[in-house]
Amino acid sequence: MEDWAPFYQLITENRSKDIESSLLNYHESLQYISDANGFTLIHSCVIHEKEAILDCLIKHEKSLPDANNALILNWINKPNRDGYTPYHLAITKGNLTMVKYLTLSGADIDIKTPLGLGPVHLAAQGDFADLVAYFAEIGISLMDTDSKQATPLHLAAYMGAYYSSAVLVSLNVPFDSKNRDGHTPLHLAVLSDNARIVRLLLLKGASRSIKDAKGRTPLHISKESGLIDIVDMLKPEGVLAKCGYKPLLSPYKYSVRPFIILCTLLLTVSVLAIVFCSQYHTLACYSFAASAIFVLIMLVIVSNINPGYLFKLKGDKLSRLYQDHNYNEICPDCIILRPPRSRHCHYCERCVSKFDHHCQWVNNCIGSRNLGWFYGFIWSLWISDFLLLYICSHAFVFGSKQGGEIEKLPYFESDFIAGLLGALGLLGIFPISYLVVIQTKNFCINKTTSEQFSKGASKDKTNENKNCWLSNFYLMCCNEGEGSYKHGAKSFSSTNSKASDYQMMFEEST
Ligand SMILES: [Zn+2]
Numbered sequence: 005m006e007d008w009a010p011f012y013q014l015i016t017e018n019r020s021k022d023i024e025s026s027l028l029n030y031h032e033s034l035q036y037i038s039d040a041n042g043f044t045l046i047h048s049c050v051i052h053e054k055e056a057i058l059d060c061l062i063k064h065e066k067s068l069p070d071a072n073n074a075l076i077l078n079w080i081n082k083p084n085r086d087g088y089t090p091y092h093l094a095i096t097k098g099n100l101t102m103v104k105y106l107t108l109s110g111a112d113i114d115i116k117t118p119l120g121l122g123p124v125h126l127a128a129q130g131d132f133a134d135l136v137a138y139f140a141e142i143g144i145s146l147m148d149t150d151s152k153q154a155t156p157l158h159l160a161a162y163m164g165a166y167y168s169s170a171v172l173v174s175l176n177v178p179f180d181s182k183n184r185d186g187h188t189p190l191h192l193a194v195l196s197d198n199a200r201i202v203r204l205l206l207l208k209g210a211s212r213s214i215k216d217a218k219g220r221t222p223l224h225i226s227k228e229s230g231l232i233d234i235v236d237m238l239k240p241e242g243v244l245a246k247c248g249y250k251p252l253l254s255p256y257k258y259s260v261r262p263f264i265i266l267c268t269l270l271l272t273v274s275v276l277a278i279v280f281c282s283q284y285h286t287l288a289c290y291s292f293a294a295s296a297i298f299v300l301i302m303l304v305i306v307s308n309i310n311p312g313y314l315f316k317l318k319g320d321k322l323s324r325l326y327q328d329h330n331y332n333e334i335c336p337d338c339i340i341l342r343p344p345r346s347r348h349c350h351y352c353e354r355c356v357s358k359f360d361h362h363c364q365w366v367n368n369c370i371g372s373r374n375l376g377w378f379y380g381f382i383w384s385l386w387i388s389d390f391l392l393l394y395i396c397s398h399a400f401v402f403g404s405k406q407g408g409e410i411e412k413l414p415y416f417e418s419d420f421i422a423g424l425l426g427a428l429g430l431l432g433i434f435p436i437s438y439l440v441v442i443q444t445k446n447f448c449i450n451k452t453t454s455e456q457f458s459k460g461a462s463k464d465k466t467n468e469n470k471n472c473w474l475s476n477f478y479l480m481c482c483n484e485g486e487g488s489y490k491h492g493a494k495s496f497s498s499t500n501s502k503a504s505d506y507q508m509m510f511e512e513s514t
């Protein structure tokens with residue numbers, strides 16, 4: 005074995021049998037073999053992803069009569085001419101199996117590349133979420149900095165590596181550290197025009213106001229570069245977002261205030277309408293009272309029912325999930341494999357099956373288990389609002405027939421109360437009608453609000469079906485809980501044998 009070129013060739017061609025037979029008659033060390041670029045045989049195995057041959061080579065070294073563990077470790081950690089050890093190369097290949105093998109074989113996880121990149125930097129910039137998760141699991145720091153003071157999250161944000169960014173932020177790495185140029189990961193996501201990572205960082209609480217070394221905030225940079233979508237995200241959030249008609253792009257602060265406001269408003273309007281307007285149309289008023297009570301009952305049900313939260317199975321490891329499944333099927337926050345149509349709610353910090361949206365007014369997520377109830381709630385609200393408008397307008401008509409002399413009631417004039425209630429009814433009828441129309445349309449085509457309005461929804465064909473509108477309506481409205489899960493799993497199992505791996509259980513309400 006004087007000329008080593010054929011040996012490298014055997015590795016390239018994955019001829020493990022030939023290598024094994026060659027090594028049987030060879031009793032010298034392989035550690036001193038390297039090519040012109042400083043690649044050892046281990047480098048070669050890693051580059052060509054030949055785990056079996058690598059194992060064979062290391063076993064050969066350990067079987068030699070004068071085997072020396074320190075020298076073997078030195079061989080495993082030997083850098084090539086560019087300063088990359090086999091461990092670095094295994095990471096840049098995104099090969100978790102090889103990385104695990106080298107880790108167990110004693111590879112030095114602290115060696116950095118000449119640019120100061122550690123294992124997590126390399127995995128993060130290559131968007132290898134499984135590797136980032138694995139490094140976190142074995143205790144490697146996620147906050148090491150390279151020669152430019154960049155953390156792995158800086159590199160992931162700049163390289164547009166969404167999945168590794170998602171793992172890093174789910175592990176609560178600080179979002180607002182600065183690199184040598186004063187850039188936070190948010191600055192870098194904007195500089196690389198990656199709206200998805202900008203959204204992720206904002207949802208997790210990245211600061212919008214930090215300035216870089218040139219005094220620019222992320223918003224300044226997006227305006228300079230003409231990135232309209234990102235400018236919209238970085239602007240201060242408006243009334244629509246705060247009222248729940250547009251998704252918030254900041255961490256949700258739990259508050260029952262919208263729910264209390266809605267309950268108080270419903271109760272006050274109902275009592276006032278009954279007290280001040282019943283004299284004009286008793287039947288309509290009692291109908292309204294009955295509908296208002298029904299609305300309140302529906303509200304209590306929708307806000308208290310488990311929307312279909314998914315939960316983690318014991319023993320699940322994030323790196324394993326990423327290794328075995330598509331990255332987009334995994335939720336790094338919940339550490340679960342998500343069934344089709346489920347989504348992580350950033351308000352609840354949980355994944356919800358058949359996620360529709362999070363409703364701040366009912367203080368709950370809307371998902372597979374309470375979609376039907378929510379639909380009933382908005383319909384009852386709509387009917388109740390129409391009855392209120394009818395009562396108020398009837399009060400006015402009745403009053404005008406009396407020549408404007410409306411009977412005075414204690415403290416208030418009833419036309420003033422009727423006018424106020426009518427104005428409230430009119431104000432509410434537009435958003436409620438919008439909700440009723442949108443949800444009815446969604447129910448007829450078996451799509452959730454999230455699926456209808458997410459940017460990738462139009463390209464996603466997984467949920468399309470050819471059922472008639474009535475069947476779709478049933479699936480959306482009544483196929484709650486386990487039923488909707490069976491439906492999702494059935495449609496998925498036809499294309500993916502891993503469907504059985506789904507955590508097809510719900511956490512029961514307590
Ligand atoms: Zn989740």
Ligand SMILES: [Zn+2]
Pocket residue numbers: 349350351352353361362363368369370
């Ligand atoms: Zn939620």
